[in-house]
């Protein structure tokens with residue numbers, strides 16, 4: 001069976017909710033780029049999945065809508081909202097168009113590990129620019145493209161530091177992980193770091209922050225090989 005985000009939605013929701021150190025680390029890396037108090041701020045969470053980041057933004061006081069093209073992910077997000085209301089709202093929509101989101105309607109767009117799933121980055125950044133007010137912010141995370149390139153693997157014997165072998169960083173495009181326990185079995189768009197940054201600049205964003213947070217103790221307990229390598233890239237851009 002060829003997996004999609006919709007077919008792995010139940011697995012993904014279960015994984016996130018039973019406490020995934022990597023997902024919580026990625027969430028917190030993104031949230032670090034936003035104010036602690038979001039009262040009065042309208043936020044779009046692009047590619048919200050089952051709502052991990054959307055709920056956290058609502059708990060900070062933001063007026064948040066999460067969108068995702070997977071109806072099953074949105075079903076999980078709505079079920080969580082019903083069980084424990086945070087004020088977050090959800091819609092099925094595609095990050096490449098944001099058809100359900102009005103022009104100039106939000107101060108913030110967040111995108112946690114989702115822009116690397118959108119096939120057309122130019123369309124997505126253009127849609128993000130459209131929905132943001134002038135002076136609004138885009139904050140997003142992607143798996144670090146330099147270390148999570150297609151078919152990257154671990155190296156290192158007993159007497160060496162573990163490292164990441166990346167052979168085809170320059171080859172952008174869709175790829176699917178062969179790992180049956182990995183989210184990227186649903187597919188992933190590999191892009192160079194410069195492609196993300198250039199796309200923001202070309203769409204009139206001023207880059208405010210570029211971060212490569214070091215894996216924390218919880219992540220290293222689960223995945224000790226990751227010591228010394230940042231799993232995610234965080235980028236913030238200000239819409240001119």
Ligand SMILES: C[S@@+](CC[C@H](N)C(=O)[O-])C[C@H]1O[C@@H](n2cnc3c(N)ncnc32)[C@H](O)[C@@H]1O
Pocket residue numbers: 005006016023027046047048049050051052053067068069070073093094095096111112113114117118119183
């Ligand atoms: C790794 S999950 C991240 C979900 C959530 N942001 C989180 O941090 O848990 C990637 C999400 O991107 C979504 N996605 C895939 N294609 C997309 C698109 N074209 N536009 C927006 N989101 C998309 C998937 O459905 C999935 O929910």
